[in-house]
Amino acid sequence: MSHKLTRREFLPAAAAAITASCGSSKQPKPFSGRSAVAVVKAASYSVDLASKIHEGIRTLGLEVKGKNILLKPNLVEFDRSTAINTDVAVIAAAYDVFRSLGAASVVIGEGPGHRRDTLGLSQEAGYWQGVEKFEDRFVDLNRDDVSKAKGFADGVYLPNTALGADLIVSLAKMKTHHWAGATLSMKNFFGLIPGSVYGWPKNELHYYGIPRSIVELNRIFRKTFAIVDGITGMEGNGPIQGTPKPAGVLVMGQDLVAVDSTCCRIMGIAPERLEYLQLAADLGAIAANQIDQRGERPETVRTNFQLIKEFENIRLA
Numbered sequence: 001m002s003h004k005l006t007r008r009e010f011l012p013a014a015a016a017a018i019t020a021s022c023g024s025s026k027q028p029k030p031f032s033g034r035s036a037v038a039v040v041k042a043a044s045y046s047v048d049l050a051s052k053i054h055e056g057i058r059t060l061g062l063e064v065k066g067k068n069i070l071l072k073p074n075l076v077e078f079d080r081s082t083a084i085n086t087d088v089a090v091i092a093a094a095y096d097v098f099r100s101l102g103a104a105s106v107v108i109g110e111g112p113g114h115r116r117d118t119l120g121l122s123q124e125a126g127y128w129q130g131v132e133k134f135e136d137r138f139v140d141l142n143r144d145d146v147s148k149a150k151g152f153a154d155g156v157y158l159p160n161t162a163l164g165a166d167l168i169v170s171l172a173k174m175k176t177h178h179w180a181g182a183t184l185s186m187k188n189f190f191g192l193i194p195g196s197v198y199g200w201p202k203n204e205l206h207y208y209g210i211p212r213s214i215v216e217l218n219r220i221f222r223k224t225f226a227i228v229d230g231i232t233g234m235e236g237n238g239p240i241q242g243t244p245k246p247a248g249v250l251v252m253g254q255d256l257v258a259v260d261s262t263c264c265r266i267m268g269i270a271p272e273r274l275e276y277l278q279l280a281a282d283l284g285a286i287a288a289n290q291i292d293q294r295g296e297r298p299e300t301v302r303t304n305f306q307l308i309k310e311f312e313n314i315r316l317a
Contacts, residue, residue: 028281028282029282030281030282031257031281031282031283031284031285031286031290033285033290034285034290034291034292035253035254035255035257035258035284035285035290035291035292036059036060036061036253036254036255036258036291036292036293036294037251037252037253037255037258037259037262037291037292037293037294038055038056038059038060038251038252038253038293038294038295039249039250039251039252039262039266039293039294039295039296039297039298039301040052040053040055040056040249040250040251040252040295040296041248041249041295041296041301042231042248042249042250043231043248044231044248045087045089045090045231045232046089049089049090049093049250050093050096050097050100052093052250053090053093053094053097053227053250053252054097054100054101055295056227056250056252056294056295057097057101057252059294059295060252060253060254060294062225062254064098064101064102064103064167065101065102065103066102066103066104067103067104067166067167068103068104068105068164068165068166068167069098069103069105069106069107069165069166069167069168069169070107070108070109070139070161070162070165070167070168070169071091071094071095071098071106071107071108071109071169071171072108072109072110072162072168072169072170072171072188072189072191072192073085073086073090073091073108073110073127073171074086074110074171074172074173074175074183074188074191074229075110075112075118075121075122075125075127075191076112076113076114076239076240077112077114077115077121077240078121078124078125079240082234082241082242082243082244083173083232083233083234083244083245084173084175084234084239084240085125085173086171086172086173086229087229087231087232088125088126088127088129088130088131089130090171090227090229090231090250091108091127091130091131091171092130092131092132094169094171094227095108095131095137098169104166106137107137107138107139107161108127108131108134108137108138108139109138109139109140109141109144109159109161109162110122110138110140110141110191111140111141111142111144111159111191111192111193111194111195112142112191112195113190113191113193113195113200113201113202114200114201114240115200116142116195116200118140118142118143119135119138119140122134122138139159139161141159141161141162141191141192141194142194142195142196143194143195143196144159144160144161144162144194145159145160146158146159146160146194146196146197147160147163149163149220150220151216151217151219151220152208152213152216156193156220157194157197157198158192158193158194158220159192159194162192162221165223166223167223167224167225168192168221168223168224168225169224169225169226169227170185170186170188170189170224170225170226170227170228170256171188171227171228171229172184172185172187172188172226172227172228172229173188173228173229173233173234173239174228174229174230174233174234174245174247174249174251174263174266174267175233175234175235175238175239175242176234176235176236176237176238176239176242176267176305176306176307176308176311177238177239178237178238178239178241178308178310179210180210180211180214180274180275180276181269181273181274181275181307181311181314182260182263182264182267182269182274183238183239184226184228184259184260184263184264185224185226185228185256185259185260185263186214186215186217186218186256186257186260186276186280187210187214187276189214189217189218189221190202190205190213190214190217192217192221193205193217210276211274211275211276211278211279212276212279214276214279214280215276215279215280215283218256218257218280218283219283224254224256225252225253225254226251226252226253226254226256226259227250227251227252228250228251228252228259228263229250230247230248230249230250230251230263230266231246231247231248231249231250232244232245232246232247233245233246233247233267233305235267235305235306235307236305236306236307236308237308242306243306245303245305245306246303247266247267247301247303247305248301248303249266249296249301251263251266255284255285256283256284257277257280257281257283257284257285257286258284258285258286258290258291260277261277261284261285261286261287261288261291262291262293262298264277264316265288265298265299265302265316266298266301266302266303267302267303267304267305268302268303268304268305268315268316269305269307269314269315269316270314270315270316270317271286272286272287273313273314274314302316
């Protein structure tokens with residue numbers, strides 16, 4: 001890479017994009033197709049998660065043979081008293097499943113926004129102990145080589161591992177978020193922004209606007225699949241300071257908008273009231289009648305997550 005997009009360059013570009021977007025009378029057409037989402041019960045992390053994940057992939061008809069797969073967990077901070085990160089049991093099971101299905105390669109990659117020592121954080125979170133040969137299979141996306149891609153008005157530098165993947169699997173955590181309302185498979189892509197270029201804690205995404213940044217990243221990365229860890233999620237003041245919330249599910253699908261909308265319904269949140277999903281209405285299915293539910297139905301596994309006062313208005317009736 002010969003040049004880094006600096007904060008001084010990024011912020012005017014972001015402001016220009018917001019101005020152009022807000023001033024445009026031409027709105028994207030709402031998504032008109034149908035999407036399948038699988039909800040699979042998993043009572044704890046000690047059950048056979050590989051079988052659960054394989055079940056979801058099979059019922060959704062996902063083909064991975066010969067593909068280069070990037071598994072993107074949600075690794076933010078570590079506090080043993082709560083449930084911040086994607087559990088290592090889900091990561092290990094997903095790795096084994098994708099290899100068994102004939103993927104050409106499977107790597108695990110993350111770029112935490114809060115901590116610079118990614119390997120140290122992953123060790124605290126139990127990833128080294130829970131994933132065999134973790135260090136050999138892991139890429140620190142904060143420090144990966146980068147290339148410039150279209151997006152965020154004037155372009156954005158992104159990790160080559162992410163840009164070169166045939167499929168990015170968002171191994172997200174089911175959590176509330178004190179600014180976005182919820183953080184699920186789409187918000188998990190914030191970890192694809194390299195800290196070596198944009199710094200910590202990636203404030204440029206906040207300046208651009210969290211909902212807009214979520215959608216912009218999901219416009220760039222379209223070859224995706226999601227496995228949301230809702231076995232134990234987080235409620236209240238998420239994504240770091242909330243409390244554990246058992247939901248007992250894994251939620252899977254190729255349409256990340258539909259996956260997040262389904263997760264919201266399980267959490268007792270009205271997805272159409274979240275700004276980032278409103279902005280992503282052309283990318284995937286939000287309405288329940290556009291989503292083909294496989295496995296469990298959201299209403300049968302619904303468990304209302306506690307919301308902070310600022311988001312009481314997004315509660316699903």
